[in-house]
Amino acid sequence: QAHVVESGGGLVQPGGSLRLSCASSEFTLDHYAIGWFRQAPGKEHEGVSCLSSTDDSTYYADSVKGRFTISRDKAKNTVYLQMNSLKPEDTAVYFCAADPFTVVAGNCPPFPLGAWGQGTQVTVSS
Secondary structure (H helix, E strand, C coil), X not given: CCCCXXXXXXXXXXXXXXXXXXXXXXXXXXXXXXXXXEECCCCCCEEEEEECCCCCCEEECCCCCCCXXXXXXXXXXXXXXXXXXXXXXXXXXXXXXXECCCCCCCCCCCCCHHHECCCEEEEECC
């Protein structure tokens, strides 16, 4: 498990873009599975995108497919979530989770309790 910190959230107009970052100062994330999740008021916790620890294969929820991209920058020990064509329904608190043992295979699995960051707010509104 890794202590991770999210950043990059903010207020953006519909159709705009944001790039979220998930970084750790304690652990090298190269071989960690990474998950981006979001929680909006009154909605279920949703796995948005996940990245495998072994082959960097990816998963995207249908709601973001084609608009969001997850990527790993090993030099910066950071995983990004590039969010384009943002919609009001993307408004949520976005959380990053990182764990070396979680298996990402065609979905965003549950991550251990200690693997989560504090979250960053994304608001899409005109």
